Amino acid sequence: MTDDGRTAHAGALTARPAGRHALLVELPDAERTAAFHAEVLRRRAAGTLPPVEEIVPGARTVLLDGVPDPEALARRVTDWEVPPVADDTGDVVEIPVRYDGPDLADVATLWGVGPDEVGALHGSHTYRVAFCGFAPGFGYLTGLPPRLHVPRRSTPRTRVPAGAVALAGPYSAVYPRATPGGWQLIGTMPDPRPLWDPARERAALLAPGTRVRFVTAGGATAAGTARGTATGSTATVGTGPEAGA
Amino acid sequence: MTTKLTTVRSGALTTVQDAGRPGHAHLGVPRSGALDAPAMRLANRLLGNAPGAAVLETTLTGCALRPDQDVTAVVGGAPCPVTVDGRPAAWGAPVRVPAGSVLDVGAATAGVRSYVAVAGGIAAEPVLGSRSTDLLSGLGPEPLRDGEVVAVGIPARPVPPPVAAPWPGPPAELVLPVRPGPRADWFTPAALRTFTSATYRVSPHSNRIGLRTEGPPLERASAGELPSEGMVLGAVQVPPDGRPVLFLHDHPTTGGYPVVAVVPEPALAAAAQAAAGTPLRFTLA
Numbered sequence: 001m002t003d004d005g006r007t008a009h010a011g012a013l014t015a016r017p018a019g020r021h022a023l024l025v026e027l028p029d030a031e032r033t034a035a036f037h038a039e040v041l042r043r044r045a046a047g048t049l050p051p052v053e054e055i056v057p058g059a060r061t062v063l064l065d066g067v068p069d070p071e072a073l074a075r076r077v078t079d080w081e082v083p084p085v086a087d088d089t090g091d092v093v094e095i096p097v098r099y100d101g102p103d104l105a106d107v108a109t110l111w112g113v114g115p116d117e118v119g120a121l122h123g124s125h126t127y128r129v130a131f132c133g134f135a136p137g138f139g140y141l142t143g144l145p146p147r148l149h150v151p152r153r154s155t156p157r158t159r160v161p162a163g164a165v166a167l168a169g170p171y172s173a174v175y176p177r178a179t180p181g182g183w184q185l186i187g188t189m190p191d192p193r194p195l196w197d198p199a200r201e202r203a204a205l206l207a208p209g210t211r212v213r214f215v216t217a218g219g220a221t222a223a224g225t226a227r228g229t230a231t232g233s234t235a236t237v238g239t240g241p242e243a244g245a
Numbered sequence: 246m247t248t249k250l251t252t253v254r255s256g257a258l259t260t261v262q263d264a265g266r267p268g269h270a271h272l273g274v275p276r277s278g279a280l281d282a283p284a285m286r287l288a289n290r291l292l293g294n295a296p297g298a299a300v301l302e303t304t305l306t307g308c309a310l311r312p313d314q315d316v317t318a319v320v321g322g323a324p325c326p327v328t329v330d331g332r333p334a335a336w337g338a339p340v341r342v343p344a345g346s347v348l349d350v351g352a353a354t355a356g357v358r359s360y361v362a363v364a365g366g367i368a369a370e371p372v373l374g375s376r377s378t379d380l381l382s383g384l385g386p387e388p389l390r391d392g393e394v395v396a397v398g399i400p401a402r403p404v405p406p407p408v409a410a411p412w413p414g415p416p417a418e419l420v421l422p423v424r425p426g427p428r429a430d431w432f433t434p435a436a437l438r439t440f441t442s443a444t445y446r447v448s449p450h451s452n453r454i455g456l457r458t459e460g461p462p463l464e465r466a467s468a469g470e471l472p473s474e475g476m477v478l479g480a481v482q483v484p485p486d487g488r489p490v491l492f493l494h495d496h497p498t499t500g501g502y503p504v505v506a507v508v509p510e511p512a513l514a515a516a517a518q519a520a521a522g523t524p525l526r527f528t529l530a
Binding site: 066 | 382
């Protein structure tokens with residue numbers, strides 16, 4: 001199985017064939033994946049990308065599916081100059097959280113803090129949706145520093161409620177609906193309905209590229225003011241995230 | 246007045262399907278849609294419907310429906326006995342079903358999935374532009390239940406004159422062309438030879454998400470975990486047990502097991518009609 005398995009390399013980028021009409025572009029890390037994904041979207045908006053049906057980011061890949069000539073596209077993407085993603089690009093969404101999850105004490109132990117400090121620590125970072133998967137509207141959020149990464153639970157739960165705010169590995173997430181799940185649950189989004197609404201123009205609140213802040217529900221913004229206010233549009237959950245590009 | 250169909254017998258699994266909801270994979274939304282898309286399109290064409298008008302997709306045991314007004318229907322895909330109020334009726338061609346009589350779509354005599362198209366199309370509520378039932382993520386209408394009523398759309402044009410329709414028969418042996426997948430290099434050369442030379446069988450655990458296989462496991466060249474990456478329709482993913490799984494229309498949009506090969510979309514209709522136990526070979530395209 002090597003006659004057709006050509007892969008193109010260019011510096012940090014590897015373009016892997018994925019059938020007759022798709023290309024899987026692999027990047028060395030999450031940051032460069034986000035940058036490449038943003039570049040794909042920029043070029044599509046500018047009309048300089050060949051027709052693509054699906055642009056699906058992953059942890060370290062971007063899948064370009066429904067491409068007429070993936071080999072030609074593979075040759076082109078290796079020539080792209082891809083600027084890093086600026087911290088202040090992308091819509092901002094604020095997620096209210098009650099830090100009351102059943103794994104709060106375990107996570108506090110792993111982080112070496114008290115249970116009442118988990119919320120402030122979790123809310124002090126700005127996150128970005130790296131990719132979606134698992135369920136419609138389930139976003140994998142990067143932005144947690146490596147020292148705060150925690151393993152999945154050794155025994156998954158048969159039911160995680162909608163709105164559960166959870167951690168696993170480098171990711172944070174909010175469950176848009178009740179499903180089985182193995183992530184560590186640290187809190188609850190009181191009204192999870194905005195996370196996924198297929199009747200809305202933007203069905204998923206947490207679409208790839210969106211920046212996310214967690215704010216303590218009913219209280220002040222937990223995200224430190226020292227991090228500054230982003231220049232992008234800020235959407236407060238419940239008022240609709242349609243603002244911005 | 247809208248025509249309605251009452252589900253007299255829902256069968257093992259009967260779902261509403263159309264051309265699916267592509268374009269939302271980046272939000273975690275599967276493509277969904279009729280697994281045997283050519284059968285759906287042909288059934289619709291015979292009725293003068295748009296090619297992607299919503300139809301009912303049955304699974305092995307068919308279904309039975311009672312319209313409250315006269316309708317014209319086509320049953321195609323997997324061959325099966327068709328009756329109207331117990332009297333034999335045509336398979337693969339338009340059938341007139343008078344108001345109050347029962348259209349019975351019998352168990353498949355070969356293949357897996359029969360399609361019931363009705364002039365005007367099934368008028369379920371669309372979600373993200375599609376009426377398809379997505380069994381992985383639960384979008385679209387629930388699978389039919391006994392007694393459930395489904396609406397029929399208003400036909401845009403009259404049913405065209407009958408034509409001879411080329412219905413392909415379900416495969417006695419499934420031969421799937423493959424191209425190397427993005428992670429073919431995760432497997433040993435011996436495993437890749439096994440993959441394209443061994444005879445597998447279609448597992449009874451197959452469903453709309455994936456066609457599972459029974460046969461020799463594929464050995465990985467590299468251990469370790471694959472970070473989640475986008476999955477294409479027709480991807481052949483290899484989970485830790487080594488048995489290839491062919492992703493069908495309700496497949497997850499991202500996955501963490503390596504894709505050894507990809508089956509082109511035109512070959513997937515035959516896969517959708519391959520019953521459990523069917524011999525299966527993957528051949529390098």
